[in-house]
Structures are given as structure tokens and as C-alpha cells.
Amino acid sequence: xxxxxxxxxxxxxxxxxxxxxxxxxxxxxxxxxxxxxxxxxxxxxxxxxxxxxxxxxxxxxxxxxxxxxxxxxxxxxx
Numbered sequence: 207x208x209x210x211x212x213x214x215x216x217x218x219x220x221x222x223x224x225x226x227x228x229x230x231x232x233x234x235x236x237x238x239x240x241x242x243x244x245x246x247x248x249x250x251x252x253x254x255x256x257x258x259x260x261x262x263x264x265x266x267x268x269x270x271x272x273x274x275x276x277x278x279x280x281x282x283x284x
Contacts (some may be wrong), residue, residue, distance in 0.1 A: 208276070208280040208282070208283055211276065211280060214273055214276055214277060214280075215273065218269050218270075218273050219225050221266070222228070222266060222269065223270070225262070225266055226261075227263060230262050230263065230266075231259050232258055234258050234262075235255065235256050236259075237255065239251045242254045242255065252258055
């Protein structure tokens with residue numbers, strides 16, 4: 207797929223515009239509580255939602271790392 211991945215920078219920019227903090231939290235809030243349940247001694251569904259949101263915010267904030275790796279792989283394979 208890397209030879210066809212010519213719009214990575216554009217897609218990264220668009221993704222950052224679309225996947226705002228509010229949008230991510232809105233999506234995560236729609237997850238059914240049953241999907242977020244674990245063992246009783248684990249974190250609550252709300253705490254798990256926060257973990258997911260924090261993870262996604264961090265991934266998006268540092269998408270340049272993944273973008274650079276993909277671009278490097280693309281250049282070395284083509």
C-alpha cells in the first residue's frame with residue numbers, strides 16, 4: 207500500500223481537523239457501558255473512557271511520528 211500512499215500529509219491534516227478533542231470525547235461517550243466493564247476491581251467505565259480519550263488525543267498530537275515513519279518506509283521501498 208505504501209506506493210499508493212501519496213497523500214499522507216494531507217490526510218494527517220484533515221484527520222487532525224476532524225478528530226478534535228470534543229469529537230473524540232463525543233464518540234467515546236457513545237460507547238455502551240457494557241463494553242467498558244471489566245473486573246469489579248478494575249477502573250470504572252467513566253475512567254476507562256478517559257483512558258481511551260487520553261490515548262487517542264496523544265496519538266493524534268504525535269501523529270507526525272507515525273507520518274514520518276510511513277514516509278521513510280515509503281521512500282526506502284519505492
